[in-house]
Amino acid sequence: MKFLETQMAFVTDVLTKVRPLPFVRKLQFLLVFITLVMVTSFEAVPYLGYKRLDLSDNGPYAIGNFSPKTIVSSKEITYNDLEKTRLEKEKAYNTAPYIFERDYKVLADLNGYIKEDFRNLAIVSSFKDSSNRQIKNLISKNPRWRKRNKKDLKALLQSKEQKKVQDIVLKSSNTIFSTYCILREVSNDLPIDKILTIGGNVINKGSADKNSLLEAGKIFPRTYIYDDHKFFSRLKSSISSRLNAMNIGISGAITRLSISYIYSFPACTYNPEETEKGRKAQENKVTTVINTIAARETVVRKGKLITPEINKKLKILNERASKANLSSITSLLMMQIIFISIISMFLKKYDRQRLNDVSSNVIVFTLIWLLTITTFLVSRIFYHPDASYENTYFFTLFVPIGLVPLLLAFIYDQQLSIAIGVYLSLFVFIISRNNATCFFIALTTTIVSSIYGKRLTKRIDFIKYGFVISGIQILVATSGYLIYTKSFWVDESSGHFFNDLVNSNMFKLYLACTLNGFICITAAQFLLPLYEYVFNIPTRFKLMELADTGHPLLQALLTRAPSTYTHTFMVAAMSERAAQNLKLNWLLTRVGVYYHDIGKIPNAGFFIENQHLIPKPENVDKNNPSIAASVVIRHVTEGIEMAKKARLPREVIDFIPEHHGTSTMAFFYHKALADLTSEQRGKVRKEDFQYPGPKPQKKETGIVMIADSVEAASRSLDEVTPKALDELIQKIINIKLAENQLDESNLTIGDLAIIKESFKEILLSSLHSRPKYPKPEDTKKLEQDQKDKPAATNIAKVDSPEVKPKKTVRKKRASTKKKSPK
Secondary structure (H helix, E strand, O other), rough: OOOHHHHHHHHHHHHHHHOOOOHHHHHHHHHHHHHHHHHHHHHHHHHHHOOOOOOOEEEEEOOEEEEOOEEEHHHHHHHEEEEHHHHHHHHHHHHEEEEEEEEEOOOHHHHHHHHHHHHHHHHHHOOOHHHHHHHHHHHHHHHHHOOHHHHHHHHHHOOOOOHHHHHHHHHHHHHHHHHHEEEEOOOOOOOHHHHHHOEEEEEOOOOOOOEEEEEOOOOEEEHHHOHHHHHHHHHHHHHHHHOOOOOHHHHHHHHHHHHHHHHHOOOEEEHHHHHHHHHHHHHHHOOOOOEEEEEEEEEEEOEOOOOHHHHHHHHHHHHHHHHHHHHHHOOOOOOOOHHHHHHHHHHHHHOOOOOOOOHHHHHHHHHHHHHHHHHHHHHHHHHHOOOOOOHOOOOOHHHOOOOHHHHHHHHHOOOHHHHHHHHHHHHHHHHHOOHHHHHHHHHHHHHHHHHHHHOOOOOOOHHHHHHHHHHHHHHHHHHHHOOOOOOOOOOOOOOOOHHHHHHHHHHHHHHEEEEEEHHHHHHHHHHHHHHHHHHHHOOOHHHHHHHOOOOOOHHHHHHHHHHHHHHHHHHHHHHHHHHHOOOOOOOHHHHHHOOHHHHHHHOOOOOOHHOOOOOOOOOOOOOOOHHHHHHHHHHHHHHHHHHHHHHOOHHHHOHHHHHOOOOOOOHHHHHHHHHOOOOHHHHHHOOHEEOOOOOOOOHHHHHHHHHHHHHHHOOOOOOOOOHHHHHHHHHHHHHHHHHHOOOOOOOOOOHHHHHHHHHHHHHHHHOOOOOOOOOEEEEEEEHHHHHHHOOOHHOOOOOOOOOOOOOOOOOOOOOOHHHOOO
C-alpha cells in the first residue's frame, strides 16, 4: 500500500507540475489531434470497412435468394436510376398527344353549301307540286341531299320555318366542326384505339385559335359516325340543345342533316411529322430519375427474399460505398476542425489562464474521451440493424451526457463546462444520425448540468440534480414525441390499465429519462474521488477534508508549533472574511492558510512566536543574520516538500511560497548591514535575505500575504482601536505595494479597501478588551466577612461595588528578546 501511495504521489506530481507554456501548447495540440482522430473515427464508423456484397448469379445476394443478414445503408445515397428513367421516357413518348390538322377553310365552304341548299329548298317549296315532284326537284337541285330519306325531305319542304332551320343547321355544323376532329381517312400506322383513349392535339389552320387539345372520344374517323351508334349519339347530343323549340319530326331531320354535312366535309387529317416531333420533345422533357437510399434505411432484412429492386439497391451500395465513405469522413473531419476552433477561441477569450497547465488539459480531454467512447459503444447497440429502440426511445437517453458538464462545472466553472458540453452535444447529434430531438436533449442536459454543477455544496445535492436532469429530459423527450407524432400509449389495449401503463411508450420513455439522470450523478460521484485523488483537484469536498483539523499536518503543527497554529487560524479567519466579501474562493483561501506555515514544524522553536513554549537551546545562531535568514527561507522550501509528500493540491501548495512572495526579511537584512563596516556592506547580497517567491499570482494568495503580516504586527499594538488597526493595515499594504509584491495578484485599489475593512472586523472582534475578573480567594473572603457581621447589619442594604472592566493593554515584548520576523 505504501508503494502504491508513493507511486501515486509521483504520478500526481508529474501531472500537476508547472510546465513552460510552450510545452503546454504542444500537449494541447497533441490532445486535440487525438480527439479529432477519435471523434471523427467514431462518427465515421458506419462508413468505414464496408464489405462488398456478392451479387453474382451464384452469390448469396442473387435475385431469388433469401438474404443471409440484414443490410442497412450507412448513409444517404442518391443515384441516377437509369432503368426508371428509360421507362419514364418511354411512357412520355407513348403518351404524347398525336398531332392533327383541322382546316377551317372547309367550314367556310360548308357554310356556303348549306346556304345554297336552303335557297334551293325555298325555291322548290314555293311551287305547288305534289310532294313527290317536289322531292325530285329538290334532290336534282341539291345532290348533297340525295341520300336523305324522303320523310326528312318532305318535313323540310313542308316546314314554315325554313330560315330558322337553316340557322340551326349552320350552328350545329359549326359546333360539331369546332368541337370534334372528324378524320377524312386513316392511315394504317395510326392507332385509332389509342387516340380514342388519350385524345390529341389539333392544329387549327385558318383560325385565331391555333391549337386545341381534344380529350378522348372527340377525334375519330368519319366512318365511325354511322358504324358505331355511340359516336352518332355524341354528335346528336352536341346539337340537341338547339332543337328545344322545334317539333319532334323536324328536329330529327335537322340533326341527321347537320351530321351528314360533317360526314361529307371532314376537315381533319393526321400529321405524322409533327406528331413524332412532339413525342420526341415530350420524351426530352423527362429528367433523369434520382432515387435515394436513406441513411439507416434497411435495404433488406435477414431471411427476406431478394427481389430485382432490392438487388439493384445492393448494387448501388457496392458501387457508391467507397465514394460515400471518403466524402463523409472528409465532411465530418472538417466539421470537427471548425467546431473545435470556435470552442478554442471562446475559451481563450473568457480565461486565457484556465487551460495553461498540464493537469487541466488532461482532465478535460480524458472526460471528453470517456464520454465519446461510451457514446460510440452505446450507438453500436442502439442502432443495431435488428434493434428497434428508435421506435420508443431517443438515443441520447442511453448516453450519460450530463456527466462531463457536471464534473467540469464542479471542478472549474460554468463557461468551460458549457463550451465542452456544446461540443459533445454536436457529437451526440451526429452519432444519433442527425436526430434533432437527441441534440436538443443533449444540449439542454449539458446546460442544466453546467448550471447545477457549480452549485453542488453537499453530497445530497447530487441526488437533487438527478431529479432535475430527469425532469428536463422528460420535458424534451415529450416534445420530441409530439413533433414526430409518436404514440404515448400501447397500440393495442390489454384491457388492464396497469399492464397497459407498464407496456406503454410513455412509461418506458420516462423510465429511461429517470435512469439517465441518476446514472449521470452516480457516475459523477464515482469518478469525482478518482480525479480528486489522481490530479489532486481542490474541489469543495477535497478542501473540506483538508480543512479537518485532524489532518496529520495540522495536528503536527498544533503539537510542535502551537503558537504558529494559533497564528494560522487567526490569519485564516481574516483571509476567509476578505475572500467572502470579494466573492472569491473562500474555502480554498481558508485551507491554503491552514497549511501555509507547515514548514515551521521541523524547526518550530527558531521562530519568535514559539520560543516561549520551546525554551530549549537552539542549534542556530540567531545573531548570524545570513544563517538565520536561510533558516527562515527554508521553512518555505521545506513546507512545499512536506505538502507534496502529503499530496496536497497544487492550488493549496501555492499559498506556501506566494504568501511571502519575494519580500525582504527586513530584520535580518538590517542587522547584517548594521554589524558590518561600510566597506563590508558592499558584499552583502540583498537576494540572500529575500524569499524565493513567486509573488502572489491570484487574489487569494495576495490576501493571505497581507493578512499574515497584519496579524503578526497586530500583536505589537499597545491599544486595539479601529484607528490603530486602520493605520496598521494601511501601513502593511503600503509596504507590500512599495515592494511590488501585489503586482501579479490582480488586486485592485477597491479590493484593498474591502480587504482592510474585512481585517478590521475580524481583529476588533478577536482582540477586544475583556473585564478583569476577581480572584476566587477574594470572593470567599467577602463571603466569610459577611457571616461574621451582626444580624442587624444584614438588614441594611449592601450595594456591591460595580466591577468596571479595564482595558487590557498589551505589553511590548521585553527588549532583551530577539525578534525573528516572519
